Amino acid sequence: MKQQLWRWTRGITVLGLSVFGVVMLARATENSSLETAQVGHESHARGHFAPENLADVPWTLAPVHAEGVEETIEMTSSETPYTPDGSKSLDVYHCFVLKPNFKRDVMVTGVEITPGNRRIMHHAILYKIEPNQAPDVLAKDQATGGKGWDCFGGPSLQSDNPQTATAGANWLSIWVPGAASGHFPDGIGNPMPKGSLIVMEVHYNLSNETGSDRSRIKLSIAPENAKLTPIKSQLRFAPVELSCPDDLKNMACTRENTVRENVARAGILAGQFLPNGLLQACGQTPAQYQKPVGDASNLVASCDQATPNDMTLYSIGGHMHLLAKSIKIELNPGTGSAKTLLHIPKWDFHWQGNYWFKAPLEIKRGDVIRTTCVFDNSVANQPEIAGKKGDPKYVMWAEATTDEMCLAILMGNVKTN
Numbered sequence: 001m002k003q004q005l006w007r008w009t010r011g012i013t014v015l016g017l018s019v020f021g022v023v024m025l026a027r028a029t030e031n032s033s034l035e036t037a038q039v040g041h042e043s044h045a046r047g048h049f050a051p052e053n054l055a056d057v058p059w060t061l062a063p064v065h066a067e068g069v070e071e072t073i074e075m076t077s078s079e080t081p082y083t084p085d086g087s088k089s090l091d092v093y094h095c096f097v098l099k100p101n102f103k104r105d106v107m108v109t110g111v112e113i114t115p116g117n118r119r120i121m122h123h124a125i126l127y128k129i130e131p132n133q134a135p136d137v138l139a140k141d142q143a144t145g146g147k148g149w150d151c152f153g154g155p156s157l158q159s160d161n162p163q164t165a166t167a168g169a170n171w172l173s174i175w176v177p178g179a180a181s182g183h184f185p186d187g188i189g190n191p192m193p194k195g196s197l198i199v200m201e202v203h204y205n206l207s208n209e210t211g212s213d214r215s216r217i218k219l220s221i222a223p224e225n226a227k228l229t230p231i232k233s234q235l236r237f238a239p240v241e242l243s244c245p246d247d248l249k250n251m252a253c254t255r256e257n258t259v260r261e262n263v264a265r266a267g268i269l270a271g272q273f274l275p276n277g278l279l280q281a282c283g284q285t286p287a288q289y290q291k292p293v294g295d296a297s298n299l300v301a302s303c304d305q306a307t308p309n310d311m312t313l314y315s316i317g318g319h320m321h322l323l324a325k326s327i328k329i330e331l332n333p334g335t336g337s338a339k340t341l342l343h344i345p346k347w348d349f350h351w352q353g354n355y356w357f358k359a360p361l362e363i364k365r366g367d368v369i370r371t372t373c374v375f376d377n378s379v380a381n382q383p384e385i386a387g388k389k390g391d392p393k394y395v396m397w398a399e400a401t402t403d404e405m406c407l408a409i410l411m412g413n414v415k416t417n
Contacts, residue, residue, distance in 0.1 A: 070109060071221040073100050077116070077124075077200050078148065081212035084120065084204040089265070091122075091205055091400045095151040097141040098126075098198040100219060107189030107228045110220035111173035111182040117213040121175075122203040122401065124215060127155055128170040131195035138197075155199045171233060172198065175215075183220060185356050188314060188413075189228040205401055229413050231314060236369045236408040238303035239278040241289035242323065242377045242395035245296040252393040255286060262398050275397045281305075296392065297378040298325075301406045304333075304370045310415035313361045316342045317409040318373075321401065322383040325374040329408040331363065333370045341369075342408070360412070373406035 077096040084092035115121040129137050140149050172190060173182055184190070200217065222228055244253035251257050262271030279285060282303035293299060318327040329342040342355065375395075382390040383402065395404050 070223070073219045073221060075100065075198075075217045075219075077202065077213070077215045077217070079146070081116070081214040082147070083212040084206065084210075086204075086206035086210060090207050091203065093151050093201060093203050093399070094148055095140075095155050096148040096200045096202070097137055097146075098200055098217060100192075100196070100198060102192065102194045102196060102221075104224060105191070105193045107191055107222040107226065107230070108172065108219055109184050109189045109222050109228070112218040112220075113173065113175035113182065114216040114218075115175060115213070116215040117211050119209045120204045120206060120211055121213060121215070122205040124175040124203070125154075125201045126172040126174065126217065127199040127201065128172045128190070128192055129155070129197040129199055130170065131193060134195060134197050137199060151201055154201065184231075185314070187229060188231050189222050189226075190232070191230045203399070207401075229312075231411055231413055234311070234410045234412070234414065236303070236305050236329070236371045236410065237278060238301040238371045238373055238406040239275065239282055239284055240301055240373075240375075240395065240397040240404045240406055241275075241279075241286060242299050242375050242404060243289060243291075243293045243296060244392040244394060245378060246292050246294060248379075248392055252391065255290070255394050255396070258394045258396050262396065262403075265400075266398060270398065278303075278397060295378045297376045297381065299375045299377055300372065301375065302370065302372040304368050307363055307365055307367045307369060310365050311363045311410070311412045312415075313341075313357065313363050313410055313412040315356045315411040317355060317411075318342055318344060319405055319407040319409065320347060320373055320375070321404045323375045323377055323381060323395065323404055325376050327374075327406070327408075328370075328372045330370040330372070332368050363412075369408060369410070371406060371408040375404060 075098045077098070082094065082096075084094060086092060111126060113124055113126070115124065137155060140155070141147075143149070172192075198217075200215070202213070202215065204213065241255070244250075259272050259275075262275075265271065276286075282305075284303075316329060318329060320327060324347040326345045326347050327342070328340065328344075331337070331339045331341055341361075377392055377395060379392060382392060384390070390402065395402075397403065397405055399405075
């Protein structure tokens, strides 16, 4: 049991990627103090994005171009359109197996995901499946006649490595609403060895509409002899424990009830061990959150985590759901070398994205990353689902639309110390 808890705490990438979009490249805006990243997509024009205290950081991306012409590989999520079954839940998670049939070890330099049905597709995650994991994936797929399988929080593969126990650490890309081009900046690539597969996990939300989907994927592959810097992901997180307004006293506003519902929906690992493991990893307890919160409109989640290896950081992203107000990701807060890596003070669900720094930032082993999210669980801020405004409940970390997360996503070249 302790081993499983450790696996889920270390492998937090499994659930954390559910709404993060690595494919949203950034574009500078005129009115900002943004020297951090090339600021995102046209959809960001509705708000503002304001990193702080970054005048001392040189944000220019070196124009390193790989020689030759990129190869492209196109695939579909399924042979025929897939229709999610919403009879048990309006949130359906399904895994499809994609077989790129690489003829050699490759460096992926871009990923483009085109949804087949944007009305029901909440997000799509592409997981890299290493050759030693391929038999497990193929067995799961063959058990359903090649139609994939229902999944929650990743493909759920077996592995002796806790970071890849569910392929969570091996993500390749993700599509979210508003995603733009999925091409990485020049000079870097995501390595995939020959014999690798891809699992595409799609989250369908059927709250407002039903239907079928058959999405398309296009990979860009660097020429064989291209000299690219390999990148991988690391996640930082904060526990999510959102109480109801003080004047609401009902079963839905208890942590015990939310745990029970989440376990029934997603199993004991995702529904109970994971949120408890997040608290433990951050040196926190559930009791810290069982205090008066007023109208619950300003609930803070925060966690400091030390960087395990030297890392050249190329991009940063954040992720929360519908109750979120803001997110800030800081490097070595409270010290002379403190920097704000990302600050989105006015969160919008469609602002999820990966912000590529103009120049990579060197992070040393032991440097502290602080991830802070602010949420609004007040009566007035409840999301409308299927045309009906919901009532507050005790909200914890989980993958569905009405759950919450607090994630910082780092993408870089990780050194072996």
